[in-house]
Amino acid sequence: xxxxxxxxxxxxxxxxxxxxxxxxxxxxxxxxxxxxxxxxxxxxxxxxxxxxxxxxxxxxxxxxxxxxxxxxxxxxxxxxxxxxxxxxxxxxxxxxxxxxxxxxxxxxxxxxxxxxxxxxxxxxxxxxxxxxxxxxxxxxxxxxxxxxxxxxxxxxxxxxxxxxxxxxxxxxxxxxxxxxxxxxxxxxxxxxxxxxxxxx
Amino acid sequence: xxxxxxxxxxxxxxxxxxxxxxxxxxxxxxxxxxxxxxxxxxxxxxxxxxxxxxxxxxxxxxxxxxxxxxxxxxxxxxxxxxxxxxxxxxxxxxxxxxxxxxxxxxxxxxxxxxxxxxxxxxxxxxxxxxxxxxxxxxxxxxxxxxxxxxxxxxxxxxxxxxxxxxxxxxxxxxxxxxxxxxxxxxxxxxxxxxxxxxxxxxxxxxxxxxxxxxxxxxxxxxxxxxxxxxxxxxxxxxxxxxxxxxxxxxxxxxxxxxxxxxxxxxxxxxxxxxxxxxxxxxxxxxxxxxxxxxxxxxxxxxxxxxxxxxxxxxxxxxxxxxxxxxxxxxxxxxxxxxxxxxxxxxxxxxxxxxxxxxxxxxxxxxxxxxxxxxxxxxxxxxxxxxxxxxxxxxxxxxxxxxxxxxxxxxxxxxxxxxxxxxxxxxxxxxxxxxxxxxxxxxxxxxxxxxxxxxxxxxxxxxxxxxxxxxxxxxxxxxxxxxxxxxxxxxxxxxxxxxxxxxxxxxxxxxxxxxxxxxxxxxxxxxxxxxxxxxxxxxxxxxxxxxxxxxxxxxxxxxxxxxxxxxxxxxxxxxxxxxxxxxxxxxxxxxxxx
Numbered sequence: 001x002x003x004x005x006x007x008x009x010x011x012x013x014x015x016x017x018x019x020x021x022x023x024x025x026x027x028x029x030x031x032x033x034x035x036x037x038x039x040x041x042x043x044x045x046x047x048x049x050x051x052x053x054x055x056x057x058x059x060x061x062x063x064x065x066x067x068x069x070x071x072x073x074x075x076x077x078x079x080x081x082x083x084x085x086x087x088x089x090x091x092x093x094x095x096x097x098x099x100x101x102x103x104x105x106x107x108x109x110x111x112x113x114x115x116x117x118x119x120x121x122x123x124x125x126x127x128x129x130x131x132x133x134x135x136x137x138x139x140x141x142x143x144x145x146x147x148x149x150x151x152x153x154x155x156x157x158x159x160x161x162x163x164x165x166x167x168x169x170x171x172x173x174x175x176x177x178x179x180x181x182x183x184x185x186x187x188x189x190x191x192x193x194x195x196x197x198x199x200x
Numbered sequence: 201x202x203x204x205x206x207x208x209x210x211x212x213x214x215x216x217x218x219x220x221x222x223x224x225x226x227x228x229x230x231x232x233x234x235x236x237x238x239x240x241x242x243x244x245x246x247x248x249x250x251x252x253x254x255x256x257x258x259x260x261x262x263x264x265x266x267x268x269x270x271x272x273x274x275x276x277x278x279x280x281x282x283x284x285x286x287x288x289x290x291x292x293x294x295x296x297x298x299x300x301x302x303x304x305x306x307x308x309x310x311x312x313x314x315x316x317x318x319x320x321x322x323x324x325x326x327x328x329x330x331x332x333x334x335x336x337x338x339x340x341x342x343x344x345x346x347x348x349x350x351x352x353x354x355x356x357x358x359x360x361x362x363x364x365x366x367x368x369x370x371x372x373x374x375x376x377x378x379x380x381x382x383x384x385x386x387x388x389x390x391x392x393x394x395x396x397x398x399x400x401x402x403x404x405x406x407x408x409x410x411x412x413x414x415x416x417x418x419x420x421x422x423x424x425x426x427x428x429x430x431x432x433x434x435x436x437x438x439x440x441x442x443x444x445x446x447x448x449x450x451x452x453x454x455x456x457x458x459x460x461x462x463x464x465x466x467x468x469x470x471x472x473x474x475x476x477x478x479x480x481x482x483x484x485x486x487x488x489x490x491x492x493x494x495x496x497x498x499x500x501x502x503x504x505x506x507x508x509x510x511x512x513x514x515x516x517x518x519x520x521x522x523x524x525x526x527x528x529x530x531x532x533x534x535x536x537x538x539x540x541x542x543x544x545x546x547x548x549x550x551x552x553x554x555x556x557x558x559x560x561x562x563x564x565x566x567x568x569x570x571x572x573x574x575x576x577x578x579x580x581x582x583x584x585x586x587x588x589x590x591x592x593x594x595x596x597x598x599x600x601x602x603x604x605x606x607x608x609x610x611x612x613x614x615x616x617x618x619x620x621x622x623x624x625x626x627x628x629x630x631x632x633x634x635x636x637x638x639x640x641x642x643x644x645x646x647x648x649x650x651x652x653x654x655x656x657x658x659x660x661x662x663x664x665x666x667x668x669x670x671x672x673x674x675x676x677x678x679x680x681x682x683x684x685x686x687x688x689x690x691x692x693x694x695x696x697x698x699x700x701x702x703x704x705x706x707x708x709x710x711x712x713x714x715x716x717x718x719x720x721x722x723x724x725x726x727x728x729x730x731x732x733x734x735x736x737x738x739x740x741x742x743x744x745x746x747x748x749x750x751x752x753x754x755x756x757x758x759x760x761x762x763x764x765x766x767x768x769x770x771x772x773x774x775x776x777x778x779x780x781x782x783x784x785x786x787x788x789x790x791x792x793x
Contacts, residue, residue, distance in 0.1 A: 046307055049304060049306055050306060052304065053301065053382050053384055055301075056300065056301040056302075056304075056384035056385070057384040057385075060384065060385055060386075060388070061385075061388070061427065061428060061431035062388075062431070065431075076758065076759045076762065077762040078758075079684075079685050079686035079687070079758065079768045082762065082768045083768070085767065
């Protein structure tokens with residue numbers, strides 16, 4: 001029994017000894033790694049400082065100006081380029097008021113065709129009479145969402161022209177927008193600014 | 201010889217004590233229990249031997265593994281030299297209001313040699329001279345064979361040079377940690393930021409004025425300067441100097457509502473990276489002259505731009521109104537002085553006209569009407585009779601007469617007989633237009649929430665009148681060339697004759713312009729002073745402020761306004777016209793006067 005006890009203690013002592021050494025080396029290794037990382041961090045920080053200074057040196061205003069003269073030829077912003085701010089630019093004007101009546105019939109004629117496809121009213125030819133009363137209010141609301149959608153599906157060309165316009169114009173009273181001058185594609189930025197100035 | 205004696209049995213030894221028993225491991229093999237004990241002893245020895253053999257075997261195997269198998273890649277677990285990481289820089293960086301680096305501290309190690317450790321001085325010399333072409337091989341060789349244990353080879357290496365020396369790999373050549381202050385923008389912020397000497401002690405500018413702060417803090421110090429504005433201001437001032445062959449120039453841009461200085465330039469200037477070096481372009485300029493900060497350390501008789509203070513004083517005290525008139529048809533003779541007008545109209549002028557046409561006679565009479573006591577008290581209130589307070593330590597106290605006599609009252613009314621720094625002038629002028637609040641000028645960025653509390657020095661109404669009058673000067677008066685379309689510049693020109701000996705020298709001028717934009721809602725003040733401009737071909741023989749610094753102000757405004765986010769307005773629009781209309785004129789056009 002005593003021998004067994006001795007053996008037990010012997011094993012225990014050697015086990016703890018080994019474990020202690022193992023832990024000690026592990027700690028040492030970790031400490032080394034920490035020191036290495038710290039050194040590397042300091043070195044990186046130093047590198048960053050050098051690079052910051054170099055960046056500041058390379059982007060001196062005098063250097064930038066020389067490079068601008070060589071490659072870009074940009075000038076200071078002239079006063080006339082600052083006549084308007086982004087807030088002054090109006091929303092895209094709605095389609096001219098003269099347009100809706102002529103485009104209406106084809107849109108309505110086209111409307112029943114996609115109706116079966118959507119499956120909401122399959123095979124019901126009464127689509128035309130149902131929509132007929134709506135046709136009387138195009139002036140107040142020229143862009144009813146279902147109508148445009150169906151029209152759009154049939155005529156992609158129309159989509160390009162009108163898609164954005166009715167959605168943007170929804171919040172704006174039609175009569176107020178109708179006063180805006182018909183949109184004319186500006187030839188240049190100055191032209192566009194002039195247009196905006198005259199329209200206000 | 202004991203060892204030589206033949207073995208004797210225990211019992212043969214007559215000297216053996218009686219109680220002595222032979223040890224159990226004795227070679228004599230006893231019988232019975234003793235034999236048992238002896239065997240156990242041997243068994244223990246045997247096992248201990250095996251244990252030791254195992255341990256040594258493990259050690260031997262480990263040695264084989266480390267030396268042969270891992271090929272030297274094994275990591276040592278010996279306590280190693282702690283390579284010290286370079287200490288954090290001892291001085292905080294300085295950045296501009298947009299975070300742009302103005303001054304930083306970089307490691308700049310010096311390379312030294314320990315000649316006692318140099319194995320081959322000839323080879324080392326050859327390598328070092330190849331790496332640093334400006335080192336002389338004879339000197340290096342002499343140093344390396346000197347037998348000392350420490351010789352500097354080169355101070356303050358660049359990171360690239362350090363890399364090169366490392367690549368040379370000469371034993372006995374080592375680095376010493378040193379730091380160096382770097383100013384990436386060189387001359388651009390020289391007078392504001394200043395420079396440091398050896399041991400990184402601040403010698404000038406912010407580096408000196410806030411030396412303790414910079415030593416203590418870790419995070420960068422943010423100045424109110426804007427490097428872009430600094431560049432523009434310096435370029436335009438340099439252009440004035442070149443165009444009018446002037447001696448020097450000073451300029452500053454100030455936020456009138458916070459007192460922050462966005463730009464401060466003094467020319468000629470110096471490179472803080474090499475503060476003692478001569479300017480390659482102008483080798484004749486002295487170092488002292490180039491290091492002189494004209495904005496804070498120079499005191500000047502600024503001349504007619506002082507009239508804004510005379511007018512503001514008279515309006516605020518109520519001794520004059522905008523409709524008051526003064527007879528400026530004849531020169532004033534007082535003592536040995538004669539006060540005359542440069543742009544003489546030789547008739548009765550009202551207050552707006554006195555400012556517009558910069559009438560010395562009119563200003564003198566206005567000041568006399570208000571009285572010397574009041575004038576002195578007013579100038580003291582707006583801070584012109586004390587040295588300016590700012591973060592740089594180079595500040596000068598104003599010069600003004602100790603005894604405020606009648607002639608002083610008159611000359612001070614148009615800016616002669618009193619010398620102030622451009623910085624003090626700018627702070628006071630900002631107070632005139634910003635609603636009447638005098639704030640201390642500062643070079644450190646202020647957070648928008650705690651704008652410094654100023655003191656009210658004039659009433660908001662007077663301030664509004666001053667804005668209108670200063671606009672009038674640019675619209676119809678002497679400062680028309682300062683107009684920048686869209687930015688509603690208001691201002692005042694000033695052309696002073698410099699004192700030369702005991703007299704004023706007519707040919708030595710000091711031209712200055714104070715401009716504020718947009719004057720309808722003042723935001724920024726630009727003060728430009730040019731020292732001894734000479735007329736050029738374009739200026740029709742003039743070197744006055746209206747021809748030198750006023751056009752420069754116009755150019756500066758047009759360049760900096762978009763950077764500062766000032767939206768141009770239509771100057772002829774009714775709102776702008778209404779805010780700037782001068783009541784006395786009763787709607788009449790100026791030309792009608």
